[in-house]
Amino acid sequence: MKTLEMPLKGDVTLNLENLSVSFGGLMALNDVTMSLKPNVWNGLIGPNGAGKTTLLNVLSGFLVPTGGSIHLGDENMTGQSTQNWVERGILRGFQMPRLLEGETVFVNIMLGRHRFLSSGLGAQILRLPQYMADEKRDRDACMEIAERLLLGDVLEEPISNLTFGTRRLVEIARLLAAEPKIALFDEPAAGMDPDLRHELVSILAEIQSAGKITAVLVEHDVDLVRRLCPVSHVLDAGRLIAHGATDEVLGLQQVQQAYFGVDHD
Numbered sequence: 001m002k003t004l005e006m007p008l009k010g011d012v013t014l015n016l017e018n019l020s021v022s023f024g025g026l027m028a029l030n031d032v033t034m035s036l037k038p039n040v041w042n043g044l045i046g047p048n049g050a051g052k053t054t055l056l057n058v059l060s061g062f063l064v065p066t067g068g069s070i071h072l073g074d075e076n077m078t079g080q081s082t083q084n085w086v087e088r089g090i091l092r093g094f095q096m097p098r099l100l101e102g103e104t105v106f107v108n109i110m111l112g113r114h115r116f117l118s119s120g121l122g123a124q125i126l127r128l129p130q131y132m133a134d135e136k137r138d139r140d141a142c143m144e145i146a147e148r149l150l151l152g153d154v155l156e157e158p159i160s161n162l163t164f165g166t167r168r169l170v171e172i173a174r175l176l177a178a179e180p181k182i183a184l185f186d187e188p189a190a191g192m193d194p195d196l197r198h199e200l201v202s203i204l205a206e207i208q209s210a211g212k213i214t215a216v217l218v219e220h221d222v223d224l225v226r227r228l229c230p231v232s233h234v235l236d237a238g239r240l241i242a243h244g245a246t247d248e249v250l251g252l253q254q255v256q257q258a259y260f261g262v263d264h265d
């Protein structure tokens with residue numbers, strides 16, 4: 001099987017320090033400190049309402065934290081715009097896929113390539129050689145990703161015709177088309193039928209083992225987290241209650257208690 005090429009630009013750690021987000025009186029994130037090392041896949045787990053999606057919102061510029069800081073290498077990313085996060089190759093998927101409903105699968109995947117456009121609007125209108133070259137490169141990249149994500153037969157279908165699981169695949173394809181340096185997945189396998197889920201997991205495992213991408217994977221299925229993420233972080237009611245090697249973290253009493261409601265001796 002062909003491995004997707006993910007050219008990435010550098011090895012930088014994303015450091016979150018004393019990060020807080022409050023909504024009125026509710027602390028959705030409370031003094032969270034964590035370090036996301038380059039090319040490592042990080043599980044982010046915790047019960048409903050723990051603050052997982054809120055953390056991804058902060059790590060993509062959708063939310064400005066009320067306290068703390070985020071640094072990408074030496075660069076202070078705290079409160080930067082979504083565009084600045086995207087330009088640095090930090091890209092996210094959504095718990096509910098956000099796609100252009102009236103457009104085709106292919107057009108939606110091509111949106112992921114937007115950040116690579118080097119030619120201006122004039123060159124596009126006049127179809128100058130630079131634009132044509134960019135477009136061919138982007139089309140080829142999207143075709144390859146679409147094939148790998150089993151979307152080859154539905155490229156011309158509008159999104160509104162697709163099942164929920166296939167929409168998820170399109171969103172993941174768009175994210176991969178943007179060649180992320182850091183990818184943030186919010187429950188990518190939720191709502192998929194078992195066959196599709198199985199395929200998705202093997203695709204993600206293939207990308208993970210290529211070792212060229214940092215990821216944060218929010219997922220309730222701990223077996224999936226075990227398979228894809230060597231390290232994990234556990235949130236509970238906005239607080240980071242554990243982090244470390246995934247197997248060890250999942251065995252901790254406070255994690256079992258928070259996540260599964262199980263209390264071991």
Ligand SMILES: Nc1ncnc2c1ncn2[C@@H]1O[C@H](COP(=O)(O)OP(=O)(O)OP(=O)(O)O)[C@@H](O)[C@H]1O
Binds near residue numbers: 053
């Ligand atoms: N925009 C908002 N305004 C007010 N409260 C919010 C907002 N977004 C999230 N919250 C609250 O913050 C807390 C954390 O929510 P978040 O969506 O981050 O949880 P989660 O861990 O992703 O949960 P789930 O597993 O259900 O997706 C919850 O109590 C939620 O109700």
Ligand SMILES: [Mg+2]
Binds near residue numbers: 052054
């Ligand atoms: Mg969530």
